[in-house]
Amino acid sequence: MNKVTPLAPSFASANVVISQPKVASPANEAAPSPTRLTDLFRQELVEFGPAMMMCDPKGQITWANAACRRINETRIDGGLIGERLRLAEIAEEIDLRRGTVFRDWDFAAAGNIQRLRARFEPMNEANGQAGGFAGLFTLLQDGRAGADDATQTVDRHMDFIRLSADWMWETDAALNFKLVTQRVVSALGMVPQQLIGRNLLDLVASDALRTNLQRRLAKLSPFRDLPFDAEDATGKRKLFLMSALPVFDPVSGALIGYRGSASDITELTRREENLRSAKEAAETANRAKSQFLANMSHELMTPLNAIIGFADVMRMGLLGPVENPEYRSYVKDIHGSAINLMGIINDILDVSRIENGQAEINESACNIEELFDSVSRLIHDRLQAQGLTLNVDLPLRLPRIHADKRKLKQILANLLANAVKFTPKGGRITLSASMARNGDMVLVVNDTGIGIAAEDIDRVMHPFAQADGGLNRKYEGTGLGLTLSLGLARLHGGDLRLESTLGEGTRAIVTLPGTRVIDGNHLTPVK
Incomplete structure (x- = not known):
């Protein structure tokens, strides 16, 4: 077995002499002669054409062009192709036959088959003596010619470019x-x-x-x-x-x-700029809306406080009794309507502060049992008027929570008010609290009311949105209760979500993070 050491290109061993052509200048030189052009083309063909080599009579390589050197240096299982060529055997066969010798070699390479197809021709010196032989090689892969693979590769790349x-x-x-x-x-x-x-x-x-x-x-x-x-x-x-x-x-x-x-990216950039402009315009409009609501609310509160104050004076007869019973009824209606309007204005102000990031919470240790007792008393009269039953479900030794007591009460009052509003006479409302397995505190208001359609649940969480939005709707209200409750829950790092089935009832779930729970680590969580 001959070990092939690829040689640098040398034409001396092949007795080939190639003159170096000069670049013709139109001004002072004639065009190169046909002989010089032929020499140039011959040099290019020999060096950069198909894989070729020359060997001496013993099979030692005396010259190989670039394509042949690349084939010899191709890696296969166990080494290089050039190390597996049995050129000494080829030399003996050529010496015996004095004619063309053909060879096909199959080499395993990374799970594929590399087939090397070769043709060897004897070369004679000028005196007729054997001067060695020349070889012409074609490397095939998986039974296909390398040229075919190259064509497929080019076609594939051109398809990618076109697509x-x-x-x-x-x-x-x-x-x-x-x-x-x-x-x-x-x-x-x-x-x-x-x-x-x-x-x-x-x-x-x-x-x-x-x-x-x-x-x-x-x-x-x-x-x-x-x-x-x-x-x-x-x-x-x-x-x-x-x-x-x-x-x-x-x-x-x-x-x-x-x-x-x-x-x-021209069109993409234009769309991004339009979206950015629209977002900025929406944010500006939202800030203007919130500022308008805040200003309007403050402007309304001044005369409204006067109405409430004067109605109280007349209702309590501080400056003398109101003799006419109808007047006393009017005074009562004026006072009740003013109080209701004051509550709406305060809700609008709270929503505006939350949207503008101006809302603050005053935290302290809150006892859930006391909180439930307070909101239960707030809606007691409305429960009786509607003929509803309120059940309070609290586990033993429920821990306290670090929160804003007034805002937690506001959350629960809004949720209970909604439950009362949308639960028919004879229905039940349940107010409960529990510890989630991850340590969060969970407060739940559950009712047996009319429920909310699945497609309306997300919408009713937005300001002024209601499931029944018509002017002739059956249930009155501004549609701020859920929005405000959600905002206040998120101020505490928590959340509010609704689960509802139309015609069966609604479950409002307030989650407060476990980091707000006080002395709760020793408790066993309950579902």
Whole structure:
């Protein structure tokens, strides 16, 4: 077995003499002669053509071109292809037959089969003596010619290029376009021929982006998604993201150019700007709305306080009795309506503060049992008027919680008010508390009322939204109770969610984080 050491290209061993052609100058030199052109083409064919080698009569390699050296250096299982060639046997067979010898070798390589097909021809010296032999090689993979594989690879890559939304390009070392794909037509309204020879940097419209691109290319390393702008055929400015990599000569290592792609992001950028503008406009409108509600509420509270105060004076007869019974009824209605309106205004102010991030909580240790007792007394009269039953369900030794007592009471009062409003006569309401397995405190208001349709649950959590939004709706209210309760729960780091079935009832669940629970670590959580 001969171990092949690929040689540097040498034509001396083949007795080939090639003159070095000079570049003709139209001004002072004639065109090269046909003989010199033939020599040049012969040199190119021998060195860069099909895989070829020359061997002496004993089978030692005296010359191999680049393609042959690549085949010899191809790795297979157990070594290199060149190490497995039995050229000494070929030399003996050629010496015996004095004619052409054909060989096929199969080599295993990473689970595939590499087939090397070779033809060897004897070479004779000028005196007729045997001068060795020459070989011509073709490397096949999996029974297919390498040329076929290369064609399939090129076809595959061209399909990818045609299907890509990006336009692709290649330049020389001076950044002049050598190749541009057809996709540039839709990107810039130009055909590729209009860009060939044009400098890449001249295409960039913005000085700052041009300088940035030039600086990045000068680093001679790959990059992705670098922004640049360019004017299309109509003069319209378009935005792109460029990805590129430098290309180096495999022999000398010199820079020979760049290859890259460009993605059109003009429309995407425009949409993002429109969305950003719309978001800013919506936020501005929301702030204006909240400020308007706050200002309006403060303006209404001044005369409303006067109405409530004077109605109290007349209702209690501080300046003398109101003799007419109808007047006394009117005074009572005025006072009740003013109190109700004051509650609505306060809810609007609270929602406005929460939306603007101005709401604050005054925390202290809260006893859940005391909190439940307080809100139960608040709705006692309404429960009796509606003919409803309230059940309070509290486990033993429920821990206290660190929270704003007034705001927790406001949450529960709103939820109970909704339960009373939407539960028919004879229905039941349950107010309960428990510890979740993760340590959170859970407060629940459950009713047997009319329920909420699944598609309306998210909507009723928004300000002024109600499941029945018609002007002739059966149930009155501003639609702020759930919104306010959700905002107050989130101020405590918790949440509020609804579970409901139309016609069966609603379950409002307030969750407060376990970090607010006081002395609760020793308790056994309950569902």
